[in-house]
Amino acid sequence: MSNKSSIVLFILFFTQTCAKTILITGAAGFVGSHLSKKLHGQGHTIIAIDNLLTGYRKNIQELISQPRFVFIEHDIIEPITLDQKIDWIFNLASPASPKRYQQDPVHTTKTSVIGVLNMLELAKQHNARILQASTSEVYGDPLQHPQTENYWGNVNPIGPRACYDEAKRCAETLCFDYHRKYGVKVKVIRIFNTYGPGMSPDDGRVVSNFICQALQKKPITIYGDGSQTRSFCYVNDLVDGIIAMMETDPEITGPVNLGNPDEYTILELAQKVKDMILGVEFCFKALPQDDPTKRKPNITRAKQLLGWEPKISLDEGLKRTIEYFQKHK
Ligand code: NAD
Ligand code: UDP
Numbered sequence: 517m518s519n520k521s522s523i524v525l526f527i528l529f530f531t532q533t534c535a536k537t538i539l540i541t542g543a544a545g546f547v548g549s550h551l552s553k554k555l556h557g558q559g560h561t562i563i564a565i566d567n568l569l570t571g572y573r574k575n576i577q578e579l580i581s582q583p584r585f586v587f588i589e590h591d592i593i594e595p596i597t598l599d600q601k602i603d604w605i606f607n608l609a610s611p612a613s614p615k616r617y618q619q620d621p622v623h624t625t626k627t628s629v630i631g632v633l634n635m636l637e638l639a640k641q642h643n644a645r646i647l648q649a650s651t652s653e654v655y656g657d658p659l660q661h662p663q664t665e666n667y668w669g670n671v672n673p674i675g676p677r678a679c680y681d682e683a684k685r686c687a688e689t690l691c692f693d694y695h696r697k698y699g700v701k702v703k704v705i706r707i708f709n710t711y712g713p714g715m716s717p718d719d720g721r722v723v724s725n726f727i728c729q730a731l732q733k734k735p736i737t738i739y740g741d742g743s744q745t746r747s748f749c750y751v752n753d754l755v756d757g758i759i760a761m762m763e764t765d766p767e768i769t770g771p772v773n774l775g776n777p778d779e780y781t782i783l784e785l786a787q788k789v790k791d792m793i794l795g796v797e798f799c800f801k802a803l804p805q806d807d808p809t810k811r812k813p814n815i816t817r818a819k820q821l822l823g824w825e826p827k828i829s830l831d832e833g834l835k836r837t838i839e840y841f842q843k844h845k
Pocket of ligand 2: 613615720721723726739746808
């Protein structure tokens with residue numbers, strides 16, 4: 517056999533054994549669209565599900581006409597059956613910004629609780645791996661700092677953020693119960709504040725708000741005195757971590773924190789944006805109820821299990837995000 521034909525055979529063998537059929541819920545959203553593009557680019561077949569609540573068809577427009585990509589407009593609180601054998605499920609469907617998840621809190625809870633149940637059933641039927649996008653919000657207003665995965669959290673169960681926080685906590689519970697009771701191969705990640713190109717300009721999250729306000733020469737809205745902290749992860753780093761987690765051995769379930777441990781006050785973030793977009797003023801507004809006072813991931817577990825840590829600094833990530841919003845004004 518010639519060298520050329522053995523290379524062709526190797527590529528055929530590789531694509532047949534390694535290329536997966538992957539279901540991504542929330543695929544038209546900010547993180548889901550980045551994840552869809554990366555996995556599609558790696559040669560996998562993507563079945564993208566989204567109800568377009570906070571996501572947009574334009575986020576995945578370049579994929580929609582391509583082979584190995586199918587878009588299904590569907591709300592995951594309704595069951596779904598798929599004929600094609602699924603290998604991996606990434607369950608990302610849920611509004612993520614406080615402004616958007618509080619607009620219809622009952623639907624937000626249903627999305628995480630009933631939605632994950634539907635996806636776990638699908639994983640059980642297809643013997644598929646399922647990765648659940650959980651959140652640093654499971655730690656609530658944390659009394660432990662930085663937050664390790666062993667910390668059980670400090671969540672107000674009846675406050676305005678509970679529809680998201682408690683529903684995500686319940687979703688984690690369901691994942692681990694399906695794992696223990698039915699042997700479903702689950703992977704739970706807890707995502708900390710993530711930003712980057714592709715964020716919706718009007719979903720109210722701090723990075724998109726500050727940049728869009730500054731570009732429109734409007735005052736930057738700082739809630740409270742700006743002393744609360746967050747740790748911001750660039751979206752490409754997060755996507756690498758999500759895929760690395762899915763690729764771990766089946767016995768690795770998590771939870772695993774995925775975030776950038778560099779912590780900033782909101783005032784420091786505002787100052788950075790002001791330094792990058794000149795001529796900007798600050799204005800101070802009331803702090804929303806139950807707004808966590810601090811947040812910073814301990815990522816020791818992610819480093820050990822996934823060999824993963826973020827690479828993009830906040831300065832570099834903000835520069836890229838500002839360029840994106842300038843281009844898409
Ligand atoms: P996003 O709002 O941009 O995307 C969420 C997507 O889910 C949207 O396309 C939306 O239309 C879709 N969706 C919502 N409810 C649905 C439903 N019932 N059925 C089908 N589709 C539905 O948010 P994101 O920032 O891309 O977040 C993605 C996931 O990551 C979410 O599960 C979120 O909780 C989690 N997460 C994100 C962050 C972050 O900082 N971005 C932090 C922690 C956790
Ligand atoms: N925030 C702010 N101004 C804004 C939007 C948000 O000061 O225009 C603050 C918000 O009160 C919180 C932090 O920035 O302390 C992060 O808010 P975001 O909604 O992005 O995410 P959260 O971590 O609260 O879910």
